[in-house]
Amino acid sequence: MIKVESLTKTYGGFTAVDNVSFVAQPGRVTGFLGPNGAGKSTSMRIMVGLTKADRGTVTVGGHDYLDIPNPGRHVGVLLDASAQHAGRTGREVLALSASTMGLPSSRVDEMLDLVSLTESESKRRVKNYSLGMRQRLGIANALMGDPQVLILDEPANGLDPAGIRWMRGLLKGYAERGGTVLLSSHLLHEVQMIADELVMIGRGQIVAQGTPADLLRESGTFFRAVESTQLVEALAAAGIEASPVADGYRTDAEAIEVGKVAAAHQITLIELKLADGGLEDLFLELTAETQRESYQTGGAA
Known part of the structure; x- marks a missing residue:
C-alpha cells in the first residue's frame, strides 16, 4: 500500500504539490494522471526519497521509503527510463541490481525473458537502445527484487502497440497477485483499460479520484x-x-x-x-485551467 497524506512541496514561490492525499491499495492498479507540470513526478520523487517534502508524509507498506532495508526487494521504481548508465550493457545494468539486492545471477535471465529483451539485445550498450527498449530494461530493473509495490512514471512511453499491450497484461497480472501498482501516464485510453482507481491532479492539487466507472458516471x-x-x-x-x-x-x-x-x-x-467518451474528455474538462492549449468543448470558434 502507498499512503500519501497532505503532501506539499514548494520551490521558491511556486507550489509544485499542494496538500495531496490519496491511497494506492494492494491488488489494484492506481492511475496517476495530470498535465505536464501538474505535480505527478514531484510526488513520485517524494515517495521514493529523491525529493524532500515541505509538509505531509508518504508511507510505502507502512514505512518511509528511506527506512526500508534493501528497498529494491520491497518497492520497484521506474521514474526515468533514460536515467540508466549509457555505457553499460543491459545485462550489466541488471546484474549490478541483482548483486546490490543480494539476488542470484539467474534472476537477470529471468527478467530479460520477462520483458522480452533478447540475448543479443542484452549485450548491447544502453546508449544504443531505443526508448522502448530502455523502458523494458527499466521495468525489468523495477521487478528484479520481486517487490510488493511498483511506482512507475510513464512506463508505456516509447513502447509500440504490442509493447503497450504486453505491459498492460504484466501490470494487471502483478496487481491480481496482490501487488500495489501506481503509474502515471498521458496515454489516457491505456490507463482507462488498466486502472482500477484513478487520481487526477492539476496544478499540484487533486481534482478528482475514484474508479473509472464512478468518475465517468459522475460526468x-x-x-x-x-x-x-x-x-x-x-x-x-x-x-x-x-x-x-x-x-x-x-x-x-x-x-x-x-x-x-x-x-x-x-x-x-x-x-x-x-x-463516457473516455477519460480524455473528463481529464481535459477537470484540468482545463492547467492545459497549455485551450480545451475547446464546442466546435471551432
Whole structure:
C-alpha cells in the first residue's frame, strides 16, 4: 500500500504539490494522471526519497521509503527510463541490481525473458537502445527484487502497440497477485483499460479520484440531436443546463430526463448516453485551467 497524506512541496514561490492525499491499495492498479507540470513526478520523487517534502508524509507498506532495508526487494521504481548508465550493457545494468539486492545471477535471465529483451539485445550498450527498449530494461530493473509495490512514471512511453499491450497484461497480472501498482501516464485510453482507481491532479492539487466507472458516471449525460438548439432550449426551460462538448452536449441530468424532454417536444435524438467518451474528455474538462492549449468543448470558434 502507498499512503500519501497532505503532501506539499514548494520551490521558491511556486507550489509544485499542494496538500495531496490519496491511497494506492494492494491488488489494484492506481492511475496517476495530470498535465505536464501538474505535480505527478514531484510526488513520485517524494515517495521514493529523491525529493524532500515541505509538509505531509508518504508511507510505502507502512514505512518511509528511506527506512526500508534493501528497498529494491520491497518497492520497484521506474521514474526515468533514460536515467540508466549509457555505457553499460543491459545485462550489466541488471546484474549490478541483482548483486546490490543480494539476488542470484539467474534472476537477470529471468527478467530479460520477462520483458522480452533478447540475448543479443542484452549485450548491447544502453546508449544504443531505443526508448522502448530502455523502458523494458527499466521495468525489468523495477521487478528484479520481486517487490510488493511498483511506482512507475510513464512506463508505456516509447513502447509500440504490442509493447503497450504486453505491459498492460504484466501490470494487471502483478496487481491480481496482490501487488500495489501506481503509474502515471498521458496515454489516457491505456490507463482507462488498466486502472482500477484513478487520481487526477492539476496544478499540484487533486481534482478528482475514484474508479473509472464512478468518475465517468459522475460526468453526466452526453447527447446529440437533429434539433440540437431546440433541445438545449427545452432543457433550459425545464431547469436543465447543457453545455457543448465535442460534436454534442453534456448535462448533469440523467439520460432519462433528457429523453423525456426530447420526446415531449418531438425532437429527434441521434445519441443519448452516459458521458463516457473516455477519460480524455473528463481529464481535459477537470484540468482545463492547467492545459497549455485551450480545451475547446464546442466546435471551432
